[in-house]
Amino acid sequence: MEQNVDLTVDFAGLKLKNPVLTASGTCGYADELAEFMDVSKLGGVITKSITAAPRKGNPTPRIVETDAGMLNAIGLANIGLERFVSEKIPVLEQLGTTVFVNVAGQMIDDYVQVAERLAKEKAVAGLELNISCPNVKQGGISFGTDPTQIRDITKQVKAACGHKPLIVKLTPMVTDISAAARAAVEAGADALSMVNTFTAMVIDIETRRPVLANRTGGLSGPAVKPIAIYLVSKVYQEVARPAGVPILGGGGIRTAADAVEFMIAGAAAVTIGTATFVQPDTALHIIEGVRRYCTRKGLTTMNELTGSLQ
Amino acid sequence: MEKEVGAGHKGSFTAKVLSNQQIRECYYRLNLKLDPIGSRLFETAKPGRFVEIDLAGLPLPPEDKIPPALRDAAYRQILLRRPFSFSDVIFVPGQNGPCVKLEILYCILGPATLRMMTLAGGDTLNLIGPLGNGFALPDTLKKAVLIAGGMGAPPLLHLGGYLKRHRPEVETICFAGAKSCEDLPFTLKIGNLTGLVLEEFDVLGIPSLVATDDGSAGFRGFVTDCARRWLRDNQPNPGETLVYACGPEPMLAEAARLAKEFDLPCQVSMERMMACGIGLCQSCAVEIKTDSPGQTEYKLCCKDGPVFDSRNVIFNL
Numbered sequence: 001m002e003q004n005v006d007l008t009v010d011f012a013g014l015k016l017k018n019p020v021l022t023a024s025g026t027c028g029y030a031d032e033l034a035e036f037m038d039v040s041k042l043g044g045v046i047t048k049s050i051t052a053a054p055r056k057g058n059p060t061p062r063i064v065e066t067d068a069g070m071l072n073a074i075g076l077a078n079i080g081l082e083r084f085v086s087e088k089i090p091v092l093e094q095l096g097t098t099v100f101v102n103v104a105g106q107m108i109d110d111y112v113q114v115a116e117r118l119a120k121e122k123a124v125a126g127l128e129l130n131i132s133c134p135n136v137k138q139g140g141i142s143f144g145t146d147p148t149q150i151r152d153i154t155k156q157v158k159a160a161c162g163h164k165p166l167i168v169k170l171t172p173m174v175t176d177i178s179a180a181a182r183a184a185v186e187a188g189a190d191a192l193s194m195v196n197t198f199t200a201m202v203i204d205i206e207t208r209r210p211v212l213a214n215r216t217g218g219l220s221g222p223a224v225k226p227i228a229i230y231l232v233s234k235v236y237q238e239v240a241r242p243a244g245v246p247i248l249g250g251g252g253i254r255t256a257a258d259a260v261e262f263m264i265a266g267a268a269a270v271t272i273g274t275a276t277f278v279q280p281d282t283a284l285h286i287i288e289g290v291r292r293y294c295t296r297k298g299l300t301t302m303n304e305l306t307g308s309l310q
Numbered sequence: 311m312e313k314e315v316g317a318g319h320k321g322s323f324t325a326k327v328l329s330n331q332q333i334r335e336c337y338y339r340l341n342l343k344l345d346p347i348g349s350r351l352f353e354t355a356k357p358g359r360f361v362e363i364d365l366a367g368l369p370l371p372p373e374d375k376i377p378p379a380l381r382d383a384a385y386r387q388i389l390l391r392r393p394f395s396f397s398d399v400i401f402v403p404g405q406n407g408p409c410v411k412l413e414i415l416y417c418i419l420g421p422a423t424l425r426m427m428t429l430a431g432g433d434t435l436n437l438i439g440p441l442g443n444g445f446a447l448p449d450t451l452k453k454a455v456l457i458a459g460g461m462g463a464p465p466l467l468h469l470g471g472y473l474k475r476h477r478p479e480v481e482t483i484c485f486a487g488a489k490s491c492e493d494l495p496f497t498l499k500i501g502n503l504t505g506l507v508l509e510e511f512d513v514l515g516i517p518s519l520v521a522t523d524d525g526s527a528g529f530r531g532f533v534t535d536c537a538r539r540w541l542r543d544n545q546p547n548p549g550e551t552l553v554y555a556c557g558p559e560p561m562l563a564e565a566a567r568l569a570k571e572f573d574l575p576c577q578v579s580m581e582r583m584m585a586c587g588i589g590l591c592q593s594c595a596v597e598i599k600t601d602s603p604g605q606t607e608y609k610l611c612c613k614d615g616p617v618f619d620s621r622n623v624i625f626n627l
């Protein structure tokens with residue numbers, strides 16, 4: 001007889017429908033994606049980074065394709081807090097899935113201002129703190145590479161979040177990612193998101209210039225997956241499991257098998273990014289694939305899968 | 311009940327290859343037949359819109375078919391879809407609504423277009439579309455001046471055909487330019503009055519003029535200079551004339567300047583590197599002037615464009 005698989009996930013005090021979310025910066029404000037799939041079937045969506053003031057972003061080219069991946073240097077282009085609240089929150093309210101808003105800034109005060117305002121919104125289930133964007137000169141990754149700064153910013157933003165859970169998104173561009181994870185957890189992070197993109201460069205050999213206008217960009221897509229798997233499994237063993245803090249894992253996920261791999265490594269839920277560009281409804285296929293895997297393996301809950309690495 | 315996805319907007323669908331013909335050294339014409347979902351989506355598709363095609367699963371052509379200049383590029387893996395305009399959309403009536411045939415003209419440039427060479431009748435492709443805004447076609451339009459540079463021709467060919475079918479009162483003329491005659495994605499023939507013309511426009515009854523940088527066919531020089539000469543001689547009325555331009559960005563900037571000289575509005579179809587084509591990633595930014603003097607903002611080529619009013623565009627030169 002076929003067992004029923006319960007795909008729901010308890011995540012930082014929230015109940016997600018299933019462990020599959022769309023990653024920040026790869027699903028817009030979710031409204032565009034709604035034309036291609038029933039967004040309410042997702043475990044959740046994470047909006048692109050919101051900053052206090054609107055940001056135009058970097059000049060073009062902002063992306064370049066590489067073997068099994070792509071580089072992006074969007075530069076946190078977004079409509080800013082006020083327009084986000086007035087134009088996008090009403091849309092997000094209608095999605096029927098759990099909404100996380102990704103928050104970015106240049107100074108801690110910017111992050112706190114955005115977090116305070118968004119925490120008041122019923123449509124926002126939780127916040128994801130982006131201290132790992134490689135494509136802005138100040139803020140971003142500079143916060144994410146120093147444990148002292150991670151502690152500081154996490155503490156202050158957590159205080160601004162009220163009762164809403166705070167996910168801290170880590171950069172892989174550090175020598176000891178567990179130290180970064182520990183700093184975030186000790187300062188009150190309710191969950192860890194990992195990993196953001198890897199700083200990289202592509203050179204046009206005809207012009208001998210970097211292809212991206214920003215010179216460097218963040219590498220995402222299938223190329224980063226094995227590194228991301230390793231980092232998730234390391235942080236899970238060394239920090240997340242002992243502290244009882246869930247991991248939102250991602251980096252290069254294209255198939256249900258990839259998602260399952262992240263969960264075995266220690267992720268409580270996963271994010272789909274670059275793959276959505278190729279096939280907008282990838283996340284839905286992955287949800288069904290995870291269900292099939294669990295059925296085949298006789299697993300009935302997601303807890304049995306998370307961290308089941310032998 | 312399953313939500314109906316994409317009806318009347320844009321969506322993901324499959325298309326069957328009807329034919330894939332080489333028309334020049336590096337140019338091919340691909341004819342596709344859309345499935346019912348795609349056909350429905352294309353019922354209202356205006357000229358100037360585009361599709362994103364998933365080409366990652368296609369094999370490389372045999373070694374001896376790979377142009378030497380692309381030997382290195384051939385071995386690059388592809389991941390992202392590729393954007394293509396269409397040069398014609400044909401509605402074939404059927405019992406369950408029309409079936410749509412799409413014609414795409416493409417140029418072999420890199421790993422994805424190289425793989426497209428291998429497409430043959432019966433193959434299937436996955437497409438997303440129709441995307442973008444398309445050309446503006448105001449009711450006041452009486453004269454359409456099309457300026458095509460290199461591979462910028464497909465959407466203008468579609469526009470020409472569309473105007474003939476739906477707005478027969480509009481007088482259309484086409485200027486097509488390229489580096490040399492080999493780089494024109496069209497068939498050249500000798501016309502009765504104007505000398506060299508383009509077969510594809512001629513059959514639509516649209517006069518055409520050819521310009522090549524090296525003078526190997528038609529006017530020697532830039533296509534915009536060829537158009538300038540004609541505009542000087544003909545002085546079209548600004549209230550009822552529109553310039554439509556598609557091609558490399560420096561050519562578009564030149565077309566914008568030309569239109570300004572004659573006080574004509576000009577629609578430019580822009581290209582940007584696109585990761586998604588559907589407004590998710592913000593990779594395809596085009597800098598646009600805002601209402602406040604001296605201020606600009608980025609608009610998305612895939613969603614707000616690819617067609618923009620040339621007066622507002624800050625060109626990337």
Ligand SMILES: Cc1cc2nc3c(=O)[nH]c(=O)nc-3n(C[C@H](O)[C@H](O)[C@H](O)COP(=O)(O)OP(=O)(O)OC[C@H]3O[C@@H](n4cnc5c(N)ncnc54)[C@H](O)[C@@H]3O)c2cc1C
Nearest residue numbers: 392393394395415416417419420421422423464581582583
């Ligand atoms: C809206 C739109 C409509 C298009 N319509 C057509 C069409 O009808 N027919 C056609 O042949 N091509 C069209 N293109 C261009 C086409 O998408 C590219 O030629 C194709 O992606 C090349 O892929 P590749 O892997 O073969 O080569 P790549 O290695 O990806 O590219 C080869 C060269 O082309 C440049 N390039 C690639 N993509 C773009 C882009 N989006 N904008 C500007 N430069 C680019 C690259 O910088 C590189 O120098 C269109 C592009 C856009 C944005």
Ligand SMILES: Cc1cc2nc3c(=O)[nH]c(=O)nc-3n(C[C@H](O)[C@H](O)[C@H](O)COP(=O)(O)O)c2cc1C
Nearest residue numbers: 023024025049072130196220221251252273274591
């Ligand atoms: C075009 C693009 C834009 C992104 N923008 C953001 C962003 O605004 N904030 C953020 O925290 N991460 C951003 N990311 C990172 C993704 O959320 C994700 O962490 C990363 O791409 C790895 O996952 P993937 O390989 O599945 O894409 C972006 C990624 C891409 C490709």
Ligand code: FES
Nearest residue numbers: 587589591592612
């Ligand atoms: S290509 Fe992704 S937003 Fe335009």
